[in-house]
Amino acid sequence: MTQNYDKLPQGSFDRIPRDTQQAERISKPSVSFWQDAWRRLRKNKGAIFSLILFGLIVLMALLGPIISPYSPNAQTITHANLPPKIPVIENLGIFDGVGTLGGKEVDLYEMKNVDQNYWFGTDGLGRDMFSRVWKGTQVSLFIAFAAAAIDMLIGVIYGGISGYFGGRVDDIMQRIVEILTGIPNLVVVILFIMIMDPGILAIIIALTITGWTGMSRVVRGQVLKYKTQEFVLAARTLGASDGRIIRKHLMPNVLAVIIINTMFTIPSAIFFEAFLSFIGLGLQAPDASLGTLINDGYKLIQYQPHILAIPAFVLSLIMIAFNLIGDGLRDALDPKMKD
Amino acid sequence: MARYIGKRIIYMVITLALIATFTFFLMKILPGSPIASADKLSPEQRAVVEARYGLDDPLPVQYFNYMFGLVQGDLGISINQFKGADVTDVILSRMGPSAQIGFQGMLLGTVLGILLGMIAALRQNTWVDYSSTIVAIIGISIPSFVFASMLQYFLGLKLGWFPVALWKDGFMSSVLPSIALAMFPLATAARFIRTEMIEVLSSDYITLAKAKGASGSEIAFKHAFRNALIPLITVLGPMAVGILTGSLVVEQIFAIPGIGEQFVKSIMVSDFSIIMGTTIFFSVFLILVILIVDIMYGIIDPRIRLSGGKS
Numbered sequence: 220m221t222q223n224y225d226k227l228p229q230g231s232f233d234r235i236p237r238d239t240q241q242a243e244r245i246s247k248p249s250v251s252f253w254q255d256a257w258r259r260l261r262k263n264k265g266a267i268f269s270l271i272l273f274g275l276i277v278l279m280a281l282l283g284p285i286i287s288p289y290s291p292n293a294q295t296i297t298h299a300n301l302p303p304k305i306p307v308i309e310n311l312g313i314f315d316g317v318g319t320l321g322g323k324e325v326d327l328y329e330m331k332n333v334d335q336n337y338w339f340g341t342d343g344l345g346r347d348m349f350s351r352v353w354k355g356t357q358v359s360l361f362i363a364f365a366a367a368a369i370d371m372l373i374g375v376i377y378g379g380i381s382g383y384f385g386g387r388v389d390d391i392m393q394r395i396v397e398i399l400t401g402i403p404n405l406v407v408v409i410l411f412i413m414i415m416d417p418g419i420l421a422i423i424i425a426l427t428i429t430g431w432t433g434m435s436r437v438v439r440g441q442v443l444k445y446k447t448q449e450f451v452l453a454a455r456t457l458g459a460s461d462g463r464i465i466r467k468h469l470m471p472n473v474l475a476v477i478i479i480n481t482m483f484t485i486p487s488a489i490f491f492e493a494f495l496s497f498i499g500l501g502l503q504a505p506d507a508s509l510g511t512l513i514n515d516g517y518k519l520i521q522y523q524p525h526i527l528a529i530p531a532f533v534l535s536l537i538m539i540a541f542n543l544i545g546d547g548l549r550d551a552l553d554p555k556m557k558d
Numbered sequence: 559m560a561r562y563i564g565k566r567i568i569y570m571v572i573t574l575a576l577i578a579t580f581t582f583f584l585m586k587i588l589p590g591s592p593i594a595s596a597d598k599l600s601p602e603q604r605a606v607v608e609a610r611y612g613l614d615d616p617l618p619v620q621y622f623n624y625m626f627g628l629v630q631g632d633l634g635i636s637i638n639q640f641k642g643a644d645v646t647d648v649i650l651s652r653m654g655p656s657a658q659i660g661f662q663g664m665l666l667g668t669v670l671g672i673l674l675g676m677i678a679a680l681r682q683n684t685w686v687d688y689s690s691t692i693v694a695i696i697g698i699s700i701p702s703f704v705f706a707s708m709l710q711y712f713l714g715l716k717l718g719w720f721p722v723a724l725w726k727d728g729f730m731s732s733v734l735p736s737i738a739l740a741m742f743p744l745a746t747a748a749r750f751i752r753t754e755m756i757e758v759l760s761s762d763y764i765t766l767a768k769a770k771g772a773s774g775s776e777i778a779f780k781h782a783f784r785n786a787l788i789p790l791i792t793v794l795g796p797m798a799v800g801i802l803t804g805s806l807v808v809e810q811i812f813a814i815p816g817i818g819e820q821f822v823k824s825i826m827v828s829d830f831s832i833i834m835g836t837t838i839f840f841s842v843f844l845i846l847v848i849l850i851v852d853i854m855y856g857i858i859d860p861r862i863r864l865s866g867g868k869s
Contacts, residue, residue, distance in 0.1 A: 401573035403844045405803050406837050410584050413825065413833075490701050497703050497807055498822045517707055517811070524711060531704040538699035546695075 256475075259551040266547025269540035276537060280360060283353025290350065351507055352530050358508040359534070362419060363488040366426040371481050373427070374434025379473075381435065382442030383465060393439075400432045408491060412500045419502065422495060426488050434480050441473040475552040482545035486538050493534055509534045563853055570845050575625075577841045578834075582624055585830040586617065624834075633835035645835035649817060655725055656809065656816030659732050660801050663739030668797070670740070671747025672790070678748065679755030679786075680778055690748055697745025702804035706738035706811045725814050735812045742800040746793050754786035791855045795848040802840060 250258075260266055284290075341348055381392040408425045415421035445451060446469065454468050489509075495501045496510025497517075509530045516527030627634060633645035671694075678690035713719050713734060721731050758764065759782050767777050802818075809819035817836060824832035 397569060398573050398576060401569065401845055402577055403799065403802075403841055405799070405806075406577070406841055409825070410581060410837065414584055414587060486699070493701055494703070494803065494807065498810065499826060513704065513707075517703075527707060531707070535696075535700045535704060538701070539695060542695055542699050 252475075256548075256551045260547055263547040263550065265543045266551075269543035269547070272536065273540040273544065276356065276533070276540070277360065280353050280356040284350045284357070287347055287350035287353075290347075348526065348529060351512060352509075352533055355507045355509045355512045355530060356533055356537070358419065358502070358506065359489055359492055359510065360537070362422055362426075362492045362508065363485045365423050366430065366488040367481050367484040369423065369427040370431045370434055370484050371477060373431035374480075375438050375473075375477060377431065378435035378438030378440075379442055379465065379469075382439035383446060383461070383469070385443070385446075389439075396432050396435060399429050400436075402429060404429060404491075408495065409500065412495060417500065417503050419506070422492055422501065425495075426491055430484065430488070434477070434484070437476050437480050438473055441476050442469055445469055445472050479545065479549045479552060482541065482548055486541040486545070489534070489537060489541070509537075559856060562856070566849055566852065570849055573845060574838070574841060578625060578628055578838055579621075581834045581837050582621055585834055628838070633838065634831040636829055636832050645831050648820070648832065649835060649839050652815060652817045652820055654816075655732075655814050656805055656818060659735040659739060659808070659814065659816070660805055662732060662736035663804075664743055664797065664801055666736060667740035667743030668747045668790075671744040672751050672787070674744070675748040675751025676755060676778070676783060676786075678752045679759065679782075682756060687752075690752070694745040694748040694752075697741045698749070700741070702738055702742065702800075703807040703811060705741050706735070706808045709734045709738055710811060724812075731812075731814075735808045735814060738808045738811075739801050739804045742804060743797045746797055746800070747790060750790055750793050751786055754789055755782055758782045758785045788855075788858055791851055791858065795844075795851045798847040799844060802844065 377392065377396075381389045381396075407429050411425040411428055412421055415424065451464060451468055454464050459467070492501065492508060493510030493513060496508055497514045499514070501510050501514075502508050512530035513527060513534065516523070516525075516530060519526050624634065631646060633649070636643045636645055636648055674690045674693065678687040681687055721734075725731050764777060764781055767781050772781070805816065806818040806822055808814075809816045810822055813819070817839070820832070821836040821840075824836065
């Protein structure tokens with residue numbers, strides 16, 4: 220093969236001189252931490268599926284009670300204990316309004332002369348389960364999010380102060396946390412719920428009374444880790460105030476851990492709310508959450524299993540979705556901290 | 559190590575004293591009276607009843623009496639649920655069924671969980687692994703009372719394999735509640751063992767064992783499994799908490815005469831001494847479990863001991 224460079228058009232192969240000014244240039248757009256995390260999260264099919272699923276559940280929780288023609292608390296006693304019936308799907312042999320009565324399978328809608336369709340059936344007082352389940356989901360999610368938000372706020376402030384100032388402040392604050400975490404969560408929640416008037420607020424307070432300690436510990440650990448690093452020292456040398464260092468230099472680094480922790484607080488708050496309702500310490504009628512619906516349904520498990528099954532299913536879906544999203548976020552935000 | 563244990567025990571005593579104090583005063587400000595049909599009694603009758611239970615003493619006296627009794631293992635007298643029975647006796651007499659289902663659930667859960675996690679780690683990224691992960695996620699996500707009612711409905715009511723409820727058929731009665739309680743430890747152990755095993759399998763001494771020509775099963779059991787098992791001790795604490803929380807509802811669902819069922823009932827009828835006694839009993843149990851777990855971990859794994867123990 221002859222190497223005939225002269226035949227090549229002039230100027231195609233210019234020598235590129237070394238340009239010291241360009242050596243440090245970043246040629247690709249820089250990927251921020253959050254973009255990188257989002258890329259990793261997107262690869263996690265389970266987490267993305269759960270995000271969509273959770274979005275749908277939230278949407279239904281908000282829209283469900285509105286699109287249903289029945290109010291969640293309206294009692295139509297003649298329509299009591301109807302099994303679920305959904306048009307179109309009923310032709311498949313499920314959700315067709317057939318229930319057992321006296322040991323025989325009959326279409327209860329025909330028997331009771333009901334023309335309407337109750338998609339999720341009705342409960343013992345003839346209330347529409349569809350709107351009740353979504354209303355209950357709304358309440359459960361509200362309690363969980365409120366509890367998680369308060370936990371986060373107290374935990375971050377407490378852990379932040381404790382870690383940032385260190386020394387004696389840290390010592391005293393940590394001794395308090397150590398004793399608080401020693402008290403079993405279950406015991407505290409039950410005791411607090413007993414002295415307060417039952418209701419949404421009481422449950423939120425009971426859940427947060429010691430719930431924040433986990434968050435405070437994690438935040439403290441992270442702050443301790445970052446505050447001794449050079450970039451903080453540099454900022455301080457340049458005269459940044461404590462507030463500025465915390466807001467601009469520490470918070471962005473701790474944020475990932477805060478998010479991960481919150482994602483695991485939410486399902487545990489949902490669980491505790493349902494748990495309390497199930498043992499009779501939760502919301503009082505006519506308020507309903509998924510937990511109280513499950514509790515009501517459980518009493519009728521033998522004859523009307525759908526009253527238990529539907530809220531239990533929704534609750535389980537939310538829990539699974541949240542755990543998967545939490546796992547995915549943990550892997551995406553902090554690849555080093557897998558489990 | 560001795561210093562560490564000493565420190566931990568002091569903390570434990572402080573925590574327990576706080577819980578006891580806290581519970582005591584909470585019970586005092588609680589609305590409602592523990593005395594059945596208190597409104598119907600004349601003031602004189604009421605005074606007689608209150609005197610009998612020491613409820614007429616000034617609050618500090620009641621408090622010190624209670625704390626003094628507590629140190630001696632005396633949790634007071636049941637007011638309305640068990641009509642004058644010793645709370646300590648009530649709790650002890652109900653410990654059997656609770657301990658049995660709790661222990662069976664824990665054993666079943668951890669053994670199955672370890673197996674599941676091990677198989678998943680050895681067959682990483684195959685369908686075996688994925689299905690074990692799904693089982694673990696479901697086990698952690700589905701609340702025990704949902705799972706318990708499902709078991710009761712399908713295995714008890716529909717198939718009739720096991721008694722639906724009550725504590726009458728000995729071991730058979732304990733099967734469903736034990737399975738319901740086992741789900742949480744199972745899922746926790748499976749997840750935990752899987753991550754630990756994967757980490758251990760990629761460590762240098764496994765490579766060395768492979769280089770020596772050790773067989774696959776020898777590596778899996780003799781080297782990897784044993785080292786993956788040690789950190790599992792750290793999750794025993796959360797597992798015990800899970801079992802205890804679960805037992806409150808599971809005993810309720812299966813009508814088992816255990817501590818959890820009686821605790822929920824005592825809340826309903828506001829039997830203060832039973833509530834206080836059970837709360838303190840639960841706290842002692844959980845705090846002890848966590849203490850033992852931490853000490854055991856330090857003893858078994860020398861690496862922890864050398865780095866000065868967990869603070």
